[in-house]
Amino acid sequence: MGRAPCCDKANVKKGPWSPEEDTKLKSYIEQHGTGGNWIALPQKIGLKRCGKSCRLRWLNYLRPNIKHGGFSEEEDNIICSLYVSIGSRWSVIAAQLPGRTDNDIKNYWNTRLKKKLLGKHRKEIHARNKGNGVVKQENNNSSLLLQENSSHQQPCWPVLPLSPYTNQAPSFNDQDSIRKLLIKLGGRFSSDYQPILDGLNDLQFSQQIQEEQVHVGSSGCMNSIGDNNQVQFCQSNNNEYCAELVQGQGTFTTAIGEMVSTNNDYSQRLLSGLEFFYGEEMITDKIMSASSSCGQISTNWGETSSLMYSPLIASNYEGVRQEMPRECAFQELNYPGVQ
DNA sequence: AAATTCGACAACCGCATGGTA
DNA sequence: ATACCATGCGGTTGTCGAATT
Numbered sequence: 001m002g003r004a005p006c007c008d009k010a011n012v013k014k015g016p017w018s019p020e021e022d023t024k025l026k027s028y029i030e031q032h033g034t035g036g037n038w039i040a041l042p043q044k045i046g047l048k049r050c051g052k053s054c055r056l057r058w059l060n061y062l063r064p065n066i067k068h069g070g071f072s073e074e075e076d077n078i079i080c081s082l083y084v085s086i087g088s089r090w091s092v093i094a095a096q097l098p099g100r101t102d103n104d105i106k107n108y109w110n111t112r113l114k115k116k117l118l119g120k121h122r123k124e125i126h127a128r129n130k131g132n133g134v135v136k137q138e139n140n141n142s143s144l145l146l147q148e149n150s151s152h153q154q155p156c157w158p159v160l161p162l163s164p165y166t167n168q169a170p171s172f173n174d175q176d177s178i179r180k181l182l183i184k185l186g187g188r189f190s191s192d193y194q195p196i197l198d199g200l201n202d203l204q205f206s207q208q209i210q211e212e213q214v215h216v217g218s219s220g221c222m223n224s225i226g227d228n229n230q231v232q233f234c235q236s237n238n239n240e241y242c243a244e245l246v247q248g249q250g251t252f253t254t255a256i257g258e259m260v261s262t263n264n265d266y267s268q269r270l271l272s273g274l275e276f277f278y279g280e281e282m283i284t285d286k287i288m289s290a291s292s293s294c295g296q297i298s299t300n301w302g303e304t305s306s307l308m309y310s311p312l313i314a315s316n317y318e319g320v321r322q323e324m325p326r327e328c329a330f331q332e333l334n335y336p337g338v339q
Numbered sequence: 340a341a342a343t344t345c346g347a348c349a350a351c352c353g354c355a356t357g358g359t360a
Numbered sequence: 361a362t363a364c365c366a367t368g369c370g371g372t373t374g375t376c377g378a379a380t381t
Contacts, residue, residue, distance in 0.1 A: 016349070016375075039366065055367075056350070068348090091369060103349080106370075111347055 013048045017057055021047055025054055026062045034058075060101045067099035071108055079105060079113060 028045045035041060039051035047054065060066070071079075075097055082093045088109075090102035097105065 014351075037366075050351090051366085052352090052368095053350075059368095060349075088370065102369075107348055110371095 011048060012042075012050045012053070014053075017061075021049065022057070022062060025058060029058060029062075056103075060103045065099050066101065068104065075100070076113060079109060080117065083109065 024045050024047055028041070034055075035044070037051075038055040041047075042049045042051055042054050049057075078096055079093055082089075082096060086092060088106070090106045090109075094100050094102040094105050
């Protein structure tokens, strides 16, 4: 049996909203609220629209204090930082930008920010590949800084984006915050954790989370790095290259080689992320050299930075989507000094 | 001036999830 | 335990105006 349609498709209007429709919807909601039922709302006010459509129109356009366009540099930085950290969780990102909607941010990212960053980054890669030494974005406040080990001329993971407010990297405040965050996230660092946690009651679940923290903390899979009390999540079980990299024991080439040979969804996403950061050409080169050297150590890049930030973080937020409430998603993962 | 391309944004669609009967 | 329903989310498509040919 198929799913029942949310509305009578034949009798609903589609396409752009007219000013009259906007007025009807806005004035009704301002007076009566949504009544907790979007589906019934259009009928109540005589709109030939789907309830979903009304909800979207209200949330993205009509509700008070919505900002459109004109993203500031600060907002750019926040979006980039969060995108690097958690990926395309637009609703979570929007929760950090008052007046912005997830749709707006998504559009902005897809149409401008992504191109802007890719363009910048590709330029840097090009410059780097030509052997120009230290490569760094001109703007210290910018989100995607690259560090270069002068002796190795090899890439390291992009450093944690700096806060536009404090010029510091975002950090978890303390172990308790981390614990709370993890619990909010459902305890899933990755999809691999789900089977472990299934079937636990709340108390067992919390204990499990704490045990996992101890475990991964001691094994380097979730590390505090440097002086900034930054925390890195890293998958513990079947992605050994990940652990190696975080501990600085692996090599760029061998890690990529393992990702390619693993050839699962997770490694494919990692490779995509690497392509984003380092450019397709470089990653392709590395794949080629990995396959030809069969794991031979070519470069030790793990020591390149004491303050490195791995794009792996993003993929380790898998599973966040369903558990993270919009308003509190980043209360524990905020920038210092910023509420 | 007309046709085409491009970019920005609004809106839609399908799926996942949570609540409830 | 299950089916149904409403809601929320992210990906995708459609539309329209500006820029380019």
